[in-house]
Amino acid sequence: MSSELLELYVFVLAAFTGYMVISRVPPLLHTPLMAATNAIAGISLVGSLIAAGAAANRVATILGFVAVVAATSNIVGGFIIVDRMLKMFKRDVPSAKKEEVTAK
């Protein structure tokens, strides 16, 4: 099997997995989901690193460098934001609170 066909297999299966997993994310977390997939999309850093470091020619190196900067800032900023957001989602503990009040 040619490598392109194999890549196509990977694509289809990954898209399928993604669809199955992500369609179960509740609307409550849709904003963190967008931020998370954006941070993960920073994976284009992988391609950028190769372009920046292969020393093929000056143009490719500079384009790669800019791509590394863009992708890195996306990953660093993205994961920090997701964490900040998810930290805010807290559950209510009314029973625990009430007990506290009555104890006083």
Next chain:
Amino acid sequence: MTRDVFIQASYLAASISFILGLRMLTRPDKARRGMQLAAVGMLFAVVGTLLNHTIVDYRWIVGGLVLGTVIGYPMGTRVPMTAMPQRIALSLTLSALAATLVGVAEYYTRMNAGTPPDRVTMTALGFEIMLGCITVGGTIVAAGKLQEWLPSKPLTYKGQNFFNGLVFLAILVLLVSVISDPMKQWAFYSMIGISLLFGIMLVLPIGGADMPVVVALLNSYSGLASCATGFAIGNVILIISGSLDGSSGFILSILMSKAMNRSFTNVLFGAFGSEVTAGTGKTSEGLAVRSIGVEDAAIQLAYAQLVIVIPGYGMAVAQAQHMVRELAELIEKRGGEVKFAVHPVAGRMPGHMNVLLAEANVPYDKLYDMDEINSEFDRADVALVIGANDVVNPAARTDKSSPIYGMPILNADRAKSVIVLKRGMSAGFAGIENELFYDKRTSMLFGDAKASLSGLVTEIKNV
């Protein structure tokens, strides 16, 4: 050889951690750990890549990583939650930009070395550039509109769809010609410019309230662009992550359009807010609204058993989410119950209201989706509408001539009484009159949402 095995193992570990991380995002209590796992996976992928034997010079890489971290850190820590829609749009710009630049570098390098890409690779490169540039152009405009550097009203002109269609046709012609003959460098480079232009033209006519759909759609484009990068440079981790990103954007845009009862094409080419002058809708003439003072509204809320709060973009604009939480706590302390009804398209991005309310410390088990809460309005004593309009407009159910007819709405009109916090009697984003405001059971509390809410809090304390 062992090096290659190590690289592939790091990619496999990264892929698994991404999928598990997203899987844990289905549960609010596990989501945070899931994302930390994904971040570790990202680190694996980067370290693995650095071992790649084609990398011979690390100076630019180190410089880029350092500079990117310096830029990214404040973008993560400093951006306020209220600015999240434009921040998300901007991060789409960045990831699409990276994908596009990698594509251009790859093409340039191959042409420069005299080994033009074959047709399969060229197809991947072509799609990568096209989708990447459309996303970059589109998200920059979207971010500008959301930040209000650009007017958030739809910018329309006569023959707009025709012109955009022509531009898109031009992109397709260039794409086909560069795939059939990869030596056509002019076609490749002009496709970059025209795709950027198309992205900009595509989003300019789209108004603020339609942004959730557009941002989600551009999200799936940027994912597909990463995917295409993976095909072009033969890298599996890019294909996997790109398709995860792509399917997330795809699912969200479908959910958003469903929640507005509109098709993609209608959102993209309908320029909603501009055409409603023609759309009839009932006019307000002869009808009177009942205005209410803070004191009376406070009494209604203070003695209510069940209050359902319906937040909208107006709450975000007035930064009123903290005041809402305070009000809710006060009502609960008096023995009432408070629930929050969140419409899927409330705000400017999917889940916008949830994040703002979570930031204000509203526990997430009090936030309900439309389907969960709609049956409960019958037993609600007060539906408190804060800066929401179209999502509670009964015309969506009854008035076939209304532009929002068929859109699923929150059943605020079924509550025993309705209090609407609103700045003035201006129509909602869609420019349609809202019958709910003229209903016998509805009282309007005019003024800035934050000021009204803090008035309510003070009054309820005195009741």
